[in-house]
Amino acid sequence: MAGLDLKIGSLFKKKDRTAREAREPRGPAAVVQPMHRDSARKLKDKGSLPRFHSMASDQASGWAPDRFASMRAKLRLAFTPSQPVADRRMFAGREDVLKTVIRAIEDQRLHAVLYGERGIGKTSLLHMLSQAAQEARYIVVYTSCGANTTFDEIFRAAAADIPLLFHSGFAPTTSEAEKGATLADLLPPGPVSPHKFGDLCSKLTGTRVLIILDEFDRCESGAFRRDVAELIKNLSDRLGRVQLVLAGVAADLTELVEHIPSIRRNIFALRVPKLADAEVLQIVANGEREAGLTFDPAASTQVVAVALGSPYIANLLCHHAGHFALDQGRSTVLPRDVSDAVDRAVMEFQGRIGKPVQARIRQMFERGESEVLALAARAALSADGPFGAAELQAANGIDAKRAQHVLQELTNERLLLQQDDSEAGLRYEFAEEGLPTFLWISWAKENVRTEPGPARVANR
Ligand SMILES: Nc1ncnc2c1ncn2[C@@H]1O[C@H](COP(=O)(O)OP(=O)(O)O)[C@@H](O)[C@H]1O
Ligand SMILES: [Mg+2]
Numbered sequence: 001m002a003g004l005d006l007k008i009g010s011l012f013k014k015k016d017r018t019a020r021e022a023r024e025p026r027g028p029a030a031v032v033q034p035m036h037r038d039s040a041r042k043l044k045d046k047g048s049l050p051r052f053h054s055m056a057s058d059q060a061s062g063w064a065p066d067r068f069a070s071m072r073a074k075l076r077l078a079f080t081p082s083q084p085v086a087d088r089r090m091f092a093g094r095e096d097v098l099k100t101v102i103r104a105i106e107d108q109r110l111h112a113v114l115y116g117e118r119g120i121g122k123t124s125l126l127h128m129l130s131q132a133a134q135e136a137r138y139i140v141v142y143t144s145c146g147a148n149t150t151f152d153e154i155f156r157a158a159a160a161d162i163p164l165l166f167h168s169g170f171a172p173t174t175s176e177a178e179k180g181a182t183l184a185d186l187l188p189p190g191p192v193s194p195h196k197f198g199d200l201c202s203k204l205t206g207t208r209v210l211i212i213l214d215e216f217d218r219c220e221s222g223a224f225r226r227d228v229a230e231l232i233k234n235l236s237d238r239l240g241r242v243q244l245v246l247a248g249v250a251a252d253l254t255e256l257v258e259h260i261p262s263i264r265r266n267i268f269a270l271r272v273p274k275l276a277d278a279e280v281l282q283i284v285a286n287g288e289r290e291a292g293l294t295f296d297p298a299a300s301t302q303v304v305a306v307a308l309g310s311p312y313i314a315n316l317l318c319h320h321a322g323h324f325a326l327d328q329g330r331s332t333v334l335p336r337d338v339s340d341a342v343d344r345a346v347m348e349f350q351g352r353i354g355k356p357v358q359a360r361i362r363q364m365f366e367r368g369e370s371e372v373l374a375l376a377a378r379a380a381l382s383a384d385g386p387f388g389a390a391e392l393q394a395a396n397g398i399d400a401k402r403a404q405h406v407l408q409e410l411t412n413e414r415l416l417l418q419q420d421d422s423e424a425g426l427r428y429e430f431a432e433e434g435l436p437t438f439l440w441i442s443w444a445k446e447n448v449r450t451e452p453g454p455a456r457v458a459n460r
Contacts, residue, residue, distance in 0.1 A: 053069060053072055054072070054073055071326060071331065074291040075291040075319070075326070076319075078090070079318040080315060085128075086127045090287075091128055092282035092283040092286055093276065093278070094121070094125060097125065097270070098128055098129065101268070105133075105243055105245075105268075109243065111267045111268070112269075112270070113245075113246045113247070113269040114247040115247065115271055117385065118312075119311070119312030120310065121272055121312075122247040123144075123247070125272060126247055129210075139166075139208070140212065141157070141210070142214065145213055145214065145215045146215075148220075149218075150224060151192065154213065156184055156187060156192050159183040159192075159197070162183045162209060163180070163183075164182055164183060167203050186200060187200070194234055198231055198235055201240045204241040204242065207241065208243070209241060210242075210243055210244075211242060211245070212245045212246075212247070213228070214247045214248075216247060216248035232263050236263065273309075274308070275310070280309065281304060283315065284300045284304075293325065293331055295321075295332075296332055298334075299333045299334055299337065302335050302338040303321070303338055305444070306444045313345070317342065320341035321333050322337075324341060342445045346438070349434055349442075352434045352438075353435060353438055360413050361415070361439075372405075372406050372409050373415070374439060374440075375396045376415075377435070379391050380429065380436035382395045387427060387428060388428070415430060415435070416428040
């Protein structure tokens with residue numbers, strides 16, 4: 001890692017745009033310049049503004065003849081960086097993870113908590129879990145929590161998904177059960193309490209229910225988290241037929257379920273791991289199959305090298321690289337398309353970093369201190385969150401003195417924040433969530449190249 005040169009200073013300069021980017025539209029023009037009528041007509045005739053490739057109905061648009069139109073349409077479904085995977089055929093790897101979660105739910109009757117950074121694949125995993133449970137005739141209720149989610153809203157809706165015929169007090173032939181009534185019809189009008197809902201669940205027979213609360217960390221209400229903890233306790237005490245699965249962004253379990261320590265033995269907690277290189281290759285292979293594209297082996301290697309086990313980055317790069325190849329009239333994705341995709345990703349990530357932080361990074365580059373940033377970014381990514389001096393040393397092969405220098409410098413710059421964690425020693429995290437990825441991918445832009453010649457992955 002010695003001599004690592006992270007040349008991202010230029011990223012902050014306006015002129016640093018690829019030729020492709022330069023041809024593409026930016027935001028609305030600030031000033032409308034008067035234009036000669038003839039030149040205006042000429043432009044209009046040429047139809048020079050970019051247009052959509054396909055209609056809202058998914059048909060090819062017709063005004064831009066594109067022999068790759070159907071491949072483009074398939075490519076959009078093959079790599080979905082902004083959506084979780086819902087289709088089994090597109091879900092890469094993770095068999096062991098899924099098996100472990102199913103065992104915990106089915107054999108140990110535990111409630112499950114899945115945690116990990118954004119983009120690591122929690123929601124996709126939940127989709128696969130839901131499908132497997134539905135195949136086994138579980139009733140699955142999936143909810144994505146929001147900032148203002150309330151216990152009453154979520155569990156009243158869950159009750160409405162459970163038919164009354166599974167309540168032991170109502171035979172399937174009773175008129176209520178036959179009319180399609182649900183457990184929600186038994187709830188009193190006031191807010192549902194954990195106790196009341198737990199009571200109702202204890203009467204279930206002949207079915208099992210999974211209630212999935214995704215994005216659990218987004219809910220700001222302490223009362224909501226306390227009530228969920230209370231419900232898990234209540235359900236566990238009664239060996240109920242209802243199990244909860246919580247998922248959210250957290251560096252460790254305690255952060256996600258701060259009110260739940262008393263019920264730790266009732267939950268199975270799993271940090272969703274990074275993908276192995278072979279699993280990233282499977283994402284590429286799945287997309288190739290779906291879209292009818294071919295990735296040159298050196299291009300696949302490059303995706304693996306830059307993704308660093310992130311399914312999100314792998315999808316993002318494959319998506320952009322595939323479109324770049326089609327734009328060039330090729331159905332084979334080459335390493336240069338992946339390099340262009342990395343450039344595009346750098347721009348996307350940069351836009352998500354706050355201006356003050358961008359300014360502090362720019363200043364570090366101007367002072368020639370880019371390597372310090374790269375060392376810390378790599379440590380944060382390999383630790384999946386907060387890291388200490390030991391991880392910084394191990395991830396980069398540097399000595400203790402250098403590691404201390406890096407930590408000190410970035411703390412002074414307020415780019416790294418020191419956490420209060422006496423047990424594990426001093427730990428640090430970047431001031432913004434997307435920062436390590438941005439710094440890493442910017443470094444990769446300059447340093448991870450597999451072209452020309454045989455695959456060469458720098459610094460791995
Ligand atoms: N096992 C997988 N195979 C293929 N793509 C995946 C897999 N897991 C996640 N992805 C992709 O990674 C991105 C992030 O996944 P998502 O499930 O939304 O993560 P999270 O919920 O942790 O933020 C999405 O683009 C999704 O399509
Ligand atoms: Mg998610």
